[in-house]
Amino acid sequence: MSQVLLAALAAAATPPGIDERISRAMEPFAAVVAKIVLFPIPVGDLQIPWILFWLIAASIFCTFYFRFINVRGFVQGFRIIRGDYSDPRGPGEVSHFQALATALSGTVGLGNISGVALAVALGGPGATFWMIFAGIIGMSAKFCECTLGVMYRNQNPDGTVSGGPMYYLRKGIAEHYPALAPLGKLLGAAFAIFCIGGAIGAGNMFQANAAYQQLVFISGAGASPLSGHAALFGVVVAVLVGLVTIGGLRGIARVTDKLVPLMAAIFMLAGIVVLIAHYDRLPAAFASIIVGAFSPEGVAGGAVGVMLVGFRRAAFSNEAGVGTAAIAHSGVKTQQPITEGLVSLWEPFIDTVVMCTMTALIIVVSGVAGPGTSASGVELTANAFATVLPWFPNVLAVAVFLFAFATMIAYSYYGLKATTYLFGESKIVEAIYKFVFLALIVVGCTMDFNKLVDFSDSIFFLMAVPNVIGLYLLAPVVKRELDTYLARLKAGEIRPTREAPEAPMGSL
Secondary structure (H helix, E strand, O other): OHHHHHHHHHHHHOOOOHHHHHHHHHHHHHHHHHHHHOOEEEEOOEEEEHHHHHHHHHHHHHHHHOOOHHHHOHHHHHHHHOOOOOOOOOOOOEOHHHHHHHHHHHHOOHHHHHHHHHHHHHHOOHHHHHHHHHHHHHHHHHHHHHHHHHHOOEEOOOOOEEOOHHHHHHHHHHHHOHHHHHHHHHHHHHHHHHHHHHHHHHHHHHHHHHHHHHHHHHOOHHHOOOOOOHHHHHHHHHHHHHHHHOOHHHHHHHHHHHHHHHHHHHHHHHHHHHHHHOHHHHHHHHHHHHHHHHOOOOOOOHHHHHHHHHHHHHHHHHOOOOOHHHHHHOOEOOOOHHHHHHHHOHHHHHHHHHHHHHHHHHHHHHOOOOOOOOOOOHHHHHHHHHOOOOOHHHHHHHHHHHHHHHHHHHHHHHHHHHHHHHHOOOHHHHHHHHHHHHHHHHHHHHOOHHHHHHHHHHHHHHOHHHHHHHHHHHHHHHHHHHHHHHHHHHHOOOOOOOOOOOOOOOOO
């Protein structure tokens, strides 16, 4: 007894580490922010954050307002991605494909592995149907914000580009609603502040922490060679991220245009192997997804509950309406802003309709999410793959790291552009930001981040508040731009050849 008492006194006398001091200092502020942003609206037996309805409403509005551009513009978007309308002489830094890959590196992440598993566990197979539906309507919101990102971007003297919601909120609202210019300036500054917080929290520290924890778990938990080496892991990751981000958007794009296809290929090929092995269960799986979407059993909130679970996973995965992707897409080489809006249609499609659906199908056909299972998140997904490929959890560990790494390099750029928007385009500002971002990777790995998860999510989704207001106000501008582009395309002024630039015939 005396030994236990002495041990307790010794523990109490030990001063808290820096991670614990940070957690204690942040906890009151984090609790207030999380309470506001994640304030729940009761729907049956469920408590749904209001921010989810805010994002869904924007996606539905854009889908109808732009007359189902998510369907009409899908094929044209693919033609642009593959280079049929490339304009190497246009202002910008990267190609359409590279801009898409950079944006996807920020959305295709741990949520595609763990978040989907959680959605299926909570909402059953039917959540997959609503996840797909939400991804499809989210394409329209993404189209609007990415078009605006190119329309109102800044061309810097050194050839780089700065764009995103903070620019179109300030410049676009001032141009078309002069009386609301102060509001536009306020919304732009608010978005930039929230973007920095989201980039550092959800896009950096949380990713680093989650990657470390999942790698430790998958590689043996307490017996893992990584166990107890969080700081060292963080230093290695920080060095890798620094090596990529030092080259700016061009450097990031050179990595993401190879890394994103590689990540997707590994995951999709393994998923196809699992589906082929369980091919006899596929008809029943699809039936359970359709039936479960409208007539679920044992799910809180019934059909509405399943729908909201699917919507939440999709909204939190593809980030349509949040506005971050517009920062990456604004760096594209083009003179036609609509072209990048059409390209961005593929982002929610790949992230949610393809990647998330593949994860959900694998979990459903493998049967690992049945009654009595205690696994969730990455563990559930790993168990699903292990039913056919016993060694795949090791590959999944690599995939988890790559997903987190890709997200970190994308958000390092998002946070940088938000920082330079607030403090000016300066090499000193960039250097300070990059140093802080990289240092916080190490801190994120060593922290007990559980208390700050809601805070990082809250700061991240606060970006949707000013951004969606801007989408509603500036949607008519995008619609006029779209109508003009489609008319020129139909008239043959924009030539659909890989060699032809995006310019009217006869103007060269």
